[in-house]
Amino acid sequence: MPVVTKKKAAAKKNVIKLKFDTNWSYAPAPESKSAASINSQYDLFINGGWQKPSSKKYFNTINPATEETLSEVADASETDVNKAVTAARNAYEKYWKKIPAKERGKYIFRIARMIQEKARELAIIETLDGGKPIRESRDFDVPTAANHFFYYAGWADKLEYAFPNRRTEPLGVAGQIIPWNFPLLMAAWKIAPALATGNTVVLKPAETTPLTALKLAEIIQESDLPPGVVNIITGAGATGAAMVNHPDINKIVFTGSTEVGKIIQRAIAGTNKKVTLELGGKAANIIFEDAPIDQAVEGVINGIYFNQGHVCCAGSRLYVQESIVKEVIRKLKDRIETLIVGDPLDKNTDIGAINSQQQLETIHKYLKLGKQEGAEMYESSCRLPSKGFWCRPTMFTNVAQSSRIAQEEIFGPVLSILTFRTDDEVIEKANNSPYGLSAGVWTDKGSKIFNMTKRMRAGVIWANTFNKFDPTSPFGGYKESGFGREGGLHGLSAYVNLIG
Amino acid sequence: MSKTFIKKSNLNISQNGLEKPASSKRLEVLKTYKIYIGGQFPRTESGRYYTPVNAAGKKLANVCLSSRKDFRNAVVAARSAFSGWSGRAAFNRSQILYRMAEMLEGRKAQFIEELILHDSTKLKAEKEVNLAIDRLIYYAGWCDKFQQLYSSVNPVASSHFNFSVPEPMGVVSIIAPQNDSLLGLVSVIAPVIAGGNTCVVLASESKPLCSVTFAEVLNSSDLPGGVVNILTGSVKELISWFADHMDVNATIYCENDSDTRRMIQEKSALNLKRICLYDKINWYSDEGQSPYFIMDTQEIKTTWHPVENIAGAGAGY
Numbered sequence: 001m002p003v004v005t006k007k008k009a010a011a012k013k014n015v016i017k018l019k020f021d022t023n024w025s026y027a028p029a030p031e032s033k034s035a036a037s038i039n040s041q042y043d044l045f046i047n048g049g050w051q052k053p054s055s056k057k058y059f060n061t062i063n064p065a066t067e068e069t070l071s072e073v074a075d076a077s078e079t080d081v082n083k084a085v086t087a088a089r090n091a092y093e094k095y096w097k098k099i100p101a102k103e104r105g106k107y108i109f110r111i112a113r114m115i116q117e118k119a120r121e122l123a124i125i126e127t128l129d130g131g132k133p134i135r136e137s138r139d140f141d142v143p144t145a146a147n148h149f150f151y152y153a154g155w156a157d158k159l160e161y162a163f164p165n166r167r168t169e170p171l172g173v174a175g176q177i178i179p180w181n182f183p184l185l186m187a188a189w190k191i192a193p194a195l196a197t198g199n200t201v202v203l204k205p206a207e208t209t210p211l212t213a214l215k216l217a218e219i220i221q222e223s224d225l226p227p228g229v230v231n232i233i234t235g236a237g238a239t240g241a242a243m244v245n246h247p248d249i250n251k252i253v254f255t256g257s258t259e260v261g262k263i264i265q266r267a268i269a270g271t272n273k274k275v276t277l278e279l280g281g282k283a284a285n286i287i288f289e290d291a292p293i294d295q296a297v298e299g300v301i302n303g304i305y306f307n308q309g310h311v312c313c314a315g316s317r318l319y320v321q322e323s324i325v326k327e328v329i330r331k332l333k334d335r336i337e338t339l340i341v342g343d344p345l346d347k348n349t350d351i352g353a354i355n356s357q358q359q360l361e362t363i364h365k366y367l368k369l370g371k372q373e374g375a376e377m378y379e380s381s382c383r384l385p386s387k388g389f390w391c392r393p394t395m396f397t398n399v400a401q402s403s404r405i406a407q408e409e410i411f412g413p414v415l416s417i418l419t420f421r422t423d424d425e426v427i428e429k430a431n432n433s434p435y436g437l438s439a440g441v442w443t444d445k446g447s448k449i450f451n452m453t454k455r456m457r458a459g460v461i462w463a464n465t466f467n468k469f470d471p472t473s474p475f476g477g478y479k480e481s482g483f484g485r486e487g488g489l490h491g492l493s494a495y496v497n498l499i500g
Numbered sequence: 501m502s503k504t505f506i507k508k509s510n511l512n513i514s515q516n517g518l519e520k521p522a523s524s525k526r527l528e529v530l531k532t533y534k535i536y537i538g539g540q541f542p543r544t545e546s547g548r549y550y551t552p553v554n555a556a557g558k559k560l561a562n563v564c565l566s567s568r569k570d571f572r573n574a575v576v577a578a579r580s581a582f583s584g585w586s587g588r589a590a591f592n593r594s595q596i597l598y599r600m601a602e603m604l605e606g607r608k609a610q611f612i613e614e615l616i617l618h619d620s621t622k623l624k625a626e627k628e629v630n631l632a633i634d635r636l637i638y639y640a641g642w643c644d645k646f647q648q649l650y651s652s653v654n655p656v657a658s659s660h661f662n663f664s665v666p667e668p669m670g671v672v673s674i675i676a677p678q679n680d681s682l683l684g685l686v687s688v689i690a691p692v693i694a695g696g697n698t699c700v701v702l703a704s705e706s707k708p709l710c711s712v713t714f715a716e717v718l719n720s721s722d723l724p725g726g727v728v729n730i731l732t733g734s735v736k737e738l739i740s741w742f743a744d745h746m747d748v749n750a751t752i753y754c755e756n757d758s759d760t761r762r763m764i765q766e767k768s769a770l771n772l773k774r775i776c777l778y779d780k781i782n783w784y785s786d787e788g789q790s791p792y793f794i795m796d797t798q799e800i801k802t803t804w805h806p807v808e809n810i811a812g813a814g815a816g817y
Contacts, residue, residue, distance in 0.1 A: 165790075262770070266766050269769070270761065459802065460802045463804065463805045470662065472662075479771070482772065
């Protein structure tokens, strides 16, 4: 959409406003579905091959933008989990433990390259199955997933440099359960470091977004990775529970809600299983009056509306210094009007479909709650498609610190705006949360940035930027946002015992 | 005038001027063993006590039987001390740990005596005290070094300066080792506070004397009140509160009782406490000390900062 500026001569200072009453609009630019092939049915990827589920049950996975069925995938039962774990254990004992580290690395490099080769197809399937804009799956999810494999591949034969004065040994079989917000990327975050450190894997993608993980299974098959080193099984909560409770799994890695994370920690109590949990968040994003406001507004928009707000580290609590609150809210309102909501396959789309009916209901519950609690709701005036699951970019003003929309994770395109006067006040408010995954701060003053980034209790802090990720950069939370780190040098320690 | 007969102690402690007076001539002043919360030495709010005995059945002292309320008070003290202690310069923390070692060295004789009361031999007691002093020195040295070893500058592909550093977790609840009542205590406290955490410690239940005396060492070492809080009492009674308090960030347990471990792990799920289990550690050996103990109660914080990437801003060489 073209941006037209005009000057208000009457106003004391120039107010630059985006103008929307124009007839110009973007022509549709849809990505072609033909570059992707999706089977009508997927079995379980166990021991290097495709196996029918013992229950013979399959469930549908749909396109949340159209509600059309894309494929049906196997529902793994306890028996299937057991098969997958046995395959992973055998592969660990027979091949993976013995193979030279540099060869292990070369397999992972090979997988990284194949993801790059099939990047377009993976991006299309990611968007079809999950509802995220093709621009995000094409430019972020898929390349970052490939890069993650590429990064950890190189670690495989260098582990003796990673931990001063210690040697490492793999843990054995890792059971990995991943969420639906970044399906392929989360699979990469889990599988790559596990393989690099010499573990074998049983991975379960989320039930609403299994397709890219199954495509990854095809890639792994094609890469000639020894059978059983990576097993990918589909299913819902019961399948995950069977993995968590399986006695022959040495490590549980889970990304998802804090609620389920706590259930997992209880379930493995008394066992020798190790665990990494990457859970919910309610990130504070703080704008000081000396911040570059336009950049900050852009960062706030990216912070909360990226991937429809289905981001555990989303900047969902905005703290604005009182002196600039009117200006910031006006600019945010202007900006969300320009966000294009609609067909995720369209390259112009900014905000795609909500991942599932269930998640849409959760978001609506919080919208209702916010209004009941006395906050003022503002949403974009955009039109929504008639089919599929959609939510307009929304923000709440006049939100109280104690309000549930300021305390609980909504996991949707909903921003809560609060205000503050002093540094100490905003630190106290920002840290007043059971979560501690991420945070942001916007100011032009360097010393203030480091004061804030030091005092905020969160694992990832963005200063004058937001929602940036990189394979070399450790990610993970404080407090109830979970423990352990993924990415970078620090991501290795989740998968090794230190000896010597 | 009858001749005063002063019985010499078996221990060579006269250099401290602490010769034992003959009981017949001078009544010994018994020590009241109190708990240590927020830099103060209160009695337990519950008014309860217990009387640990040695192997021969001799009553050693009336020791505070701390309550849940004492624990909660101690957590409040530890939480309020956290921002001050974690905000100290690492160098300053290092000096304070060194000072603790100095104070402990100065009161060696008293600790040896107490360990002997707890059925240690003189030789073993001396070894334990010496090792405890050296352990404090060891961690004093780590205070301003482990960050450099476990930090990283991350070469991200975008135009950002990106780095990861360890930061203390917060308040740590510790059930100290039951057997090595001084060395174990020092070995679990030192890495926790060297890293900038504050803690609440439950001393060895059967051998609590050294822990209270160690609190006196802490109190005269410039260690701010509340950084280390030491309770005495029943492990069985207090342990579940140590594991389920919502304002505790991590719990350390050093025994291998499997039911207790399971209980701690289950309760820790309430607020996702980090759990450290040190049941296999031999505190007398080198494996009883390492920077990895410090890292057990550290979080990794990653900070992203943009690097300006406009014309003329790049390296000009």
